Every structure is written in structure tokens, then in C-alpha cells.
Amino acid sequence: MRLIVVSGLSGSGKSVALNTLEDEGFYCIDNLPTGLISPLVEQLLTGNMAIHERVAVGIDARSDATDLRAFPELLDRLRDRDGLSVEVVFLQTASETLLRRFSETRRKHPLSRDGMPLVEAIDREQELLSGISDRADLLIDTTHLNLHGLRALLRERLLPDDPHGLSLLLQSFGFKNGVPLDSDFVFDVRCLPNPHWEPRLRALTGTDQEVAAYLEASADVERMFESIRDFLERWLPAFQAENRAYMTVSLGCTGGQHRSVYLAHRLATYFRDRIEQVSVRHRELQLSDRISRQ
Known part of the structure; x- marks a missing residue:
């Protein structure tokens, strides 16, 4: 049985994640309550609910x-289960x-009581969930x-053709908008x-041939590509050997439009x-697309 534990900060999209998995056939x-995970697993594995293979x-x-x-x-005990x-x-x-x-939705944070x-409340929630994160x-x-970007990303990363292989995400970003919080490695x-x-x-992106030709004319760009490529080739197998399922590599330039896009x-x-x-x-290109459609 495959069990996915979905957690996160309130307002970060947990309900979207569970709804996406439910649409893909998961029993959600x-x-x-965290204390009920073990009894649930026992029931799912040995009881009359053993029909569920993805939960x-x-x-x-x-x-x-x-x-x-x-x-x-608790996680260590679950992973010891056959x-x-x-x-x-x-x-x-x-x-x-x-x-x-x-503020925009006027929802109350679940911890903003008394x-x-x-x-x-947000700081307290981050502290309480640190053992999970x-x-x-x-x-x-x-x-x-x-909403649509999160659903697509969840499907790409959690529902691959080969569920046992490493899922590698290469993402470009602009430092002016902050470093992605989900990065395993960041290259500047x-x-x-x-x-x-x-x-x-200026108006083009790193996916355009004109920009690619401009960057490929630079020896430094080629050396940067080779250095990052060689680093990942050297170390990704080591993470795979430790049964690492996911790896996120982020590449950042100033605006996230040209250099990082090309290299990613x-x-x-x-x-x-x-x-x-x-x-x-x-x-940043996805962000620009979202803004232009509004």
C-alpha cells in the first residue's frame, strides 16, 4: 500500500493537494489527528479496508x-512495516x-484563537509542524x-510513470522575487x-533561440552548464542510492527570465x-503568464 502524508501551513494548498490525489484515485x-495514523494503517493493511492500495x-x-x-x-515505525x-x-x-x-479571503487561521x-499564529504553526517538514x-x-499550477506540479511529481525512480525538478527563478523555499540545491x-x-x-526568454544563441556564445555560460551538470551527475546517484524519491534543483538569475530559464x-x-x-x-514565466491572463 502506498501512503502519502500531506501536511503544510494553513493557506498553502493542502486541500488542493488532497483533492488532486482523490481525483487520481487515492482514498483520502x-x-x-496524528495519533490515529497508526490505527488507520493497521485497519487498511489487515482489516476489511485492505482493498485500498493508494491512500x-x-x-x-x-x-x-x-x-x-x-x-x-511514528514515521520510522510506519516505514518498518511490510x-x-x-x-x-x-x-x-x-x-x-x-x-x-x-486577509483577502477573510478566513480565520486555525490557531488564531484567544x-x-x-x-x-503562522509562526506558531511553523514551529508545531517542524517535525513533519x-x-x-x-x-x-x-x-x-x-491553483492550476499546484495541481499540475502535484501530478508531475507524485504520479510519475516510474513510481520507484527519482523525480527531478529543475526550476528557474528570479532572486528579486526570493529563493524558492522547496529547493534542495540552489545555483546562482x-x-x-x-x-x-x-x-x-529584453522581451524574450531563455526558451527563445535568439537568447540561447547569445548565451551559447559565452564560454562562461558553457562552463557554468558543465559545472552544474557534472555536480548533479556525480551526486544524484548517491541520493538515489539512499532511496531519495524527490530532488529539486533551483537556478536563479536576477529576473528569472533569461539565464536561469536557459540553463534549467x-x-x-x-x-x-x-x-x-x-x-x-x-x-517567473508562469507568474507572468498568470498575471497576463487576469
């Missing part, structure tokens, strides 16, 4: 604080974005994701020649011949 339970449960900061602190030990594969997915979002989301200010197999930063490529200063290239796309093309599940995401 939301807001399950997802959502847990959040409303669980008992003692049970949340004991989550790492016939059970467990993955932990944690959704996180920048605090300022969460503040804006709660007059606790929203910013303190620290042990997460997959971290997803939803700061710059809309701002030292490379910037097409932004070429008027004919080129690296994804290279590793698709070597790794079964490779995805590429251009954070």
Missing part, C-alpha cells in the same frame, strides 16, 4: 502537540504571502503557484552575461536521457 482523509491523509497543526512532536518516531510505502509531502508558503491570502495575532520527502513552495547564475541589456532580447531548460533536456522522471518549471 483530511484533518486526521492519502492530511494532518495539520490542529493535532495534539505531543503527537506532532512524536511524528518522526507492505507499506510512506511518503511525506509538505506544502509551505512565504509568511507575507500567507498574511495576504488570509486573540492571537495572525503573524504569531524536517522529515518531508517532498517540499513544495506554493508562494508563486496558482547572475555572474553570466545578461541578455536583459540587449534591447532586441538545457539541464532538463540533458537529464531526460538519464533519469526517468524529469520536470522543468520556470517560476
Whole structure:
């Protein structure tokens, strides 16, 4: 049986994640107290509910604080069970974005009781869930994701053709909008020649041939590509050997439009011949697309 534990900060998209998995055939339970995970697993594996092969449960900061602190030990026990594969997915979002989301929707944060200010409730929730986020197999930063983008990313990463191989995400971003919170490795490529200063290239992106030709004319760009490629070739097998299921590699330039986009796309093309599940995401380009459609 495959069990996915979905957790994360309130307002980060946990309900969207569970709904997406349910649409894909998972048996889903939301807001399950952490202390009930073990009895549920026992029932699913040995009882009359053993018909379910794919299960997802959502847990959040409303669980008992003692049970949340004991989550790492619970996870170790679950992973020792025969016939059970467990993955932990944690959704996180920048605090300022969460503040804006709660203000716009007028929803109450589940921990903002007894007059606790929203910013303190968010900090408290991060503290309570740290034992889960620290042990997460997959971290997803939803700061710059809309509803459709999150659903697509979840399907790409959690429902690959080869569920046993490494899922590699190469994403570009702009440092001016912050570093993605879900990065396992971050490479800064701002030292490379910037097409932004070429008027004919400014409105284009790293996926356009004109920009690619401009960057490929630079020896430094080629050396940067080779250095990152060689680093990943050297170390990805080591993570795979430790049964690592997910890896997120982020490449950042100033605006996330040219240099990082080009390198993320080129690296994804290279590793698709070597790794079964490779995805590429251009954070700022998706953000621009979303703004232009509104």
C-alpha cells in the first residue's frame, strides 16, 4: 500500500493537494489527528479496508502537540512495516504571502484563537509542524503557484510513470522575487552575461533561440552548464542510492527570465536521457503568464 502524508501551513494548498490525489484515485482523509495514523494503517493493511492500495491523509497543526512532536518516531515505525510505502509531502508558503491570502479571503487561521495575532499564529504553526517538514520527502513552495499550477506540479511529481525512480525538478527563478523555499540545491547564475541589456532580447526568454544563441556564445555560460551538470551527475546517484524519491534543483538569475530559464531548460533536456522522471518549471514565466491572463 502506498501512503502519502500531506501536511503544510494553513493557506498553502493542502486541500488542493488532497483533492488532486482523490481525483487520481487515492482514498483520502483530511484533518486526521496524528495519533490515529497508526490505527488507520493497521485497519487498511489487515482489516476489511485492505482493498485500498493508494491512500492519502492530511494532518495539520490542529493535532495534539505531543503527537506532532512524536511524528518522526511514528514515521520510522510506519516505514518498518511490510507492505507499506510512506511518503511525506509538505506544502509551505512565504509568511507575507500567507498574511495576504488570509486577509483577502477573510478566513480565520486555525490557531488564531484567544486573540492571537495572525503573524504569531503562522509562526506558531511553523514551529508545531517542524517535525513533519524536517522529515518531508517532498517540499513544495506554493508562494508563486496558482491553483492550476499546484495541481499540475502535484501530478508531475507524485504520479510519475516510474513510481520507484527519482523525480527531478529543475526550476528557474528570479532572486528579486526570493529563493524558492522547496529547493534542495540552489545555483546562482547572475555572474553570466545578461541578455536583459540587449534591447532586441529584453522581451524574450531563455526558451527563445535568439537568447540561447547569445548565451551559447559565452564560454562562461558553457562552463557554468558543465559545472552544474557534472555536480548533479556525480551526486544524484548517491541520493538515489539512499532511496531519495524527490530532488529539486533551483537556478536563479536576477529576473528569472533569461539565464536561469536557459540553463534549467538545457539541464532538463540533458537529464531526460538519464533519469526517468524529469520536470522543468520556470517560476517567473508562469507568474507572468498568470498575471497576463487576469
